[in-house]
Amino acid sequence: MSSTLESETPLTLARWQRELASAIRDPAELCRLLDLPADFCAEAAAAAGQFPLFVPRPFLARFRRGDPSDPLLRQVLPLAAETATAAGFTPDPVGDLGATAAPGLLHKYRGRALMVTTGACPVHCRYCFRRQYPYQTSPRAWADWQPAIEQIEADESISEIIISGGDPLTLPDRLLARLAERLASIPHLRRLRIHSRMPIMIPSRINDELLQWLTGTRLTPIMVIHANHPAEFDAAVESALARLLDAGVPILNQAVLLSGVNDDTETLVALSERLINLRVTPYYLHQLDKVAGAAHFEVAVDRGREIVAEMRKRLPGYAVPRYVREIAGEEHKIELT
Numbered sequence: 187m188s189s190t191l192e193s194e195t196p197l198t199l200a201r202w203q204r205e206l207a208s209a210i211r212d213p214a215e216l217c218r219l220l221d222l223p224a225d226f227c228a229e230a231a232a233a234a235g236q237f238p239l240f241v242p243r244p245f246l247a248r249f250r251r252g253d254p255s256d257p258l259l260r261q262v263l264p265l266a267a268e269t270a271t272a273a274g275f276t277p278d279p280v281g282d283l284g285a286t287a288a289p290g291l292l293h294k295y296r297g298r299a300l301m302v303t304t305g306a307c308p309v310h311c312r313y314c315f316r317r318q319y320p321y322q323t324s325p326r327a328w329a330d331w332q333p334a335i336e337q338i339e340a341d342e343s344i345s346e347i348i349i350s351g352g353d354p355l356t357l358p359d360r361l362l363a364r365l366a367e368r369l370a371s372i373p374h375l376r377r378l379r380i381h382s383r384m385p386i387m388i389p390s391r392i393n394d395e396l397l398q399w400l401t402g403t404r405l406t407p408i409m410v411i412h413a414n415h416p417a418e419f420d421a422a423v424e425s426a427l428a429r430l431l432d433a434g435v436p437i438l439n440q441a442v443l444l445s446g447v448n449d450d451t452e453t454l455v456a457l458s459e460r461l462i463n464l465r466v467t468p469y470y471l472h473q474l475d476k477v478a479g480a481a482h483f484e485v486a487v488d489r490g491r492e493i494v495a496e497m498r499k500r501l502p503g504y505a506v507p508r509y510v511r512e513i514a515g516e517e518h519k520i521e522l523t
């Protein structure tokens with residue numbers, strides 16, 4: 187997928203850009219590197235379709251070799267089940283298209299608006315609710331963002347901008363710095379929130395250049411990361427998170443409840459423990475959005491409620507995420523417990 191916030195190709199690539207460029211895109215290579223049976227590769231190749239396989243090597247290093255049911259592998263491996271149609275699973279399950287306030291700008295909830303800055307990601311999550319989002323309709327060049335910026339300027343009820351995508355941290359720092367500065371010049375904005383899987387997928391992304399623009403304006407920065415399983419953390423991820431926190435950026439985590447990945451109490455308790463030990467606050471546990479191609483990840487809401495009830499008995503109150511579902515047209519995410 188391509189960038190939608192215009193970028194020039196820099197002469198030298200940062201480490202994270204090289205790691206992004208060297209991501210695994212070929213199912214056969216993935217199977218070879220993980221010692222997986224050949225039939226897995228064939229199925230993955232057939233199912234990759236319009237949403238190709240994409241796995242960065244720093245993340246791959248945390249997979250269990252030779253284990254077809256590894257919960258990290260399951261998040262990224264295309265399966266034949268994706269091509270089956272399932273009742274109620276649609277291309278735009280959360281009403282993104284109806285919430286477009288200006289090209290690239292989604293405004294659903296009072297006080298905050300979300301910019302879809304790019305369609306590029308450091309990983310392709312098979313359950314992604316934006317796996318079918320029409321990124322080509324989002325602005326590309328800086329000038330194309332003017333209507334969205336003007337819309338934000340005109341609406342004084344907005345105090346927080348969420349920079350999202352895709353993954354906004356796939357964009358170069360020079361561009362993100364320009365965007366942060368432009369947003370900081372809008373008097374009624376107070377907070378800049380980044381939604382990104384980069385700190386988990388390619389932890390070298392958290393570098394000096396990023397910290398500079400993220401903490402260098404008058405806007406209060408907030409980072410929302412996305413980890414679903416405790417095995418997603420290693421020493422490099424931990425130090426990336428520590429750098430953000432030590433620079434004064436609070437970090438929240440959102441996870442998606444996923445069949446075969448984290449739909450058991452042990453795993454989600456371990457995830458929360460890991461997060462709070464790293465000073466990251468568990469924020470949301472999302473019920474799967476019913477996006478076409480992801481039905482095999484669905485966990486029944488009653489089962490989700492059971493798991494969260496068990497989590498409450500085993501964790502400090504602040505370590506239990508809010509179990510929520512997004513319903514198109516509602517004024518906030520809906521709590522399920």
Ligand SMILES: *Cc1c(COP(=O)(O)O)cnc(C)c1O
Binds near residue numbers: 292295
């Ligand atoms: C989920 C979402 C938000 C953020 O909601 P919070 O409850 O503030 O985390 C904001 N805008 C859009 C369009 C969203 O989908």
Ligand code: SF4
Binds near residue numbers: 307308383
């Ligand atoms: S990183 Fe986020 S936007 Fe990208 S595929 Fe994963 S869930 Fe979707």
